Amino acid sequence: xxxxxLTTVDADDILAGQPLPGRADLGAVVEIAAFLRAxxxxxxxxxxxxxxxxxxxGWSGS
Amino acid sequence: MQLTEERTRPARxxxxxxxxxxxxxxxxxxxxxxxxxxxxxxxxxxARPAGLVHVxxxxxxxxxxxxxxxxxxxxxxxxxxxxxxxxxxxxxxxNDVFAQVHRSFDxxxxxxxxxxxxxxxxxxxxxxxxxRRSSRQPPTRGDAGVEESLGWGDVEExxxxxxxxxxxxxxxAVLSPDQRDVVxxxxxxxxxxxxxxxxxxxxxxxxxxxxxxxLASLRRHLDRTxxxxx
Numbered sequence: 663x664x665x666x667x668l669t670t671v672d673a674d675d676i677l678a679g680q681p682l683p684g685r686a687d688l689g690a691v692v693e694i695a696a697f698l699r700a701x702x703x704x705x706x707x708x709x710x711x712x713x714x715x716x717x718x719x720g721w722s723g724s
Numbered sequence: 725m726q727l728t729e730e731r732t733r734p735a736r737x738x739x740x741x742x743x744x745x746x747x748x749x750x751x752x753x754x755x756x757x758x759x760x761x762x763x764x765x766x767x768x769x770x771a772r773p774a775g776l777v778h779v780x781x782x783x784x785x786x787x788x789x790x791x792x793x794x795x796x797x798x799x800x801x802x803x804x805x806x807x808x809x810x811x812x813x814x815x816x817x818x819n820d821v822f823a824q825v826h827r828s829f830d831x832x833x834x835x836x837x838x839x840x841x842x843x844x845x846x847x848x849x850x851x852x853x854x855x856r857r858s859s860r861q862p863p864t865r866g867d868a869g870v871e872e873s874l875g876w877g878d879v880e881e882x883x884x885x886x887x888x889x890x891x892x893x894x895x896x897a898v899l900s901p902d903q904r905d906v907v908x909x910x911x912x913x914x915x916x917x918x919x920x921x922x923x924x925x926x927x928x929x930x931x932x933x934x935x936x937x938x939l940a941s942l943r944r945h946l947d948r949t950x951x952x953x954x
Contacts, residue, residue, distance in 0.1 A: 666936075666939065666940045666943060668936060668939065670917075670932055673932070673935055673936055673939060676939055677907070677910045677911050677939075679911075687943065688939070688943060690942075690943070690946040690950075691939055691942045691943050691946065694892060694895060694942060694946075695911055698808070698892065698907075698908070698911045698912055699911050699912070699914075701804050701889070701892075702800070702801045702804040702805065702911070702912035702913070702914070703800075703801065704800075705800035705803055705804040705807075706800050707795060707796045707797075707798075707818075708799060708800075708803050708814070708815035708818050708819070710792070710795060710819060710822075711816070711819040713819070713823065714819045714822055714823050714826070717823055718788045718791050718792065718826060719788060
């Protein structure tokens with residue numbers, strides 16, 4: 663297993679899709695992380711099923 | 725619960741065209757000025773400094789409008805998480821996840837971060853159940869179709885013009901299941917190391933090590949691919 667020199671903060675930045683100064687070697691990995699993050703944020707909510715809508719409508723509170 | 729009914733109404737129905745809350749009497753406690761004219765109850769709640777925490781509280785107390793608002797805010801991320809995990813029916817499973825949230829809301833205690841963590845814990849367990857079910861069935865063509873379901877706008881498409889969902893999906897396949905879980909929970913679900921550790925029943929140090937190894941694996945694979953491409 664190849665190892666890379668990274669602090670926990672560096673790893674957090676990469677996972678957040680933020681490039682690390684002086685670490686061009688990780689640029690592609692950062693792009694992947696940014697792509698994944700954008701996919702999550704950008705994906706629209708799927709339509710609510712009739713079953714879920716019915717369940718919510720029948721909500722009686724707690 | 726396996727939902728097989730036709731999904732007939734888009735999730736955004738109430739928010740499109742403005743004023744989803746006007747004229748509706750939320751089942752929660754009545755407030756004389758709530759909702760005010762032209763104001764949407766969940767959006768007004770979400771605009772407070774604490775973000776979704778008030779919407780979560782009202783949804784838990786029985787406000788169906790608030791629950792729908794939560795769905796619209798978070799279901800896309802849940803569907804994306806399930807899709808990257810190659811769930812057989814990400815949209816249907818997302819509905820199942822929220823149905824379980826609705827049924828179990830009484831048991832939830834916490835803030836917005838806690839809700840997100842709880843939501844993705846349910847999603848993660850649904851994904852594992854789905855994977856088990858799928859492994860018992862004969863393989864079918866392809867998988868969940870990340871590419872076809874990425875409903876991004878032009879800006880995102882332009883920003884990632886050189887990258888495709890298939891490429892990223894192939895890269896994720898390089899990772900071990902544990903590494904993939906951690907990467908998707910950290911990035912797509914946007915959970916902290918602490919939250920992921922709790923969700924996966926591992927120590928925080930183990931999560932940090934897994935994400936470190938995942939990043940190393942991705943870099944190594946990308947370097948090899950680049951070298952092979954010349």
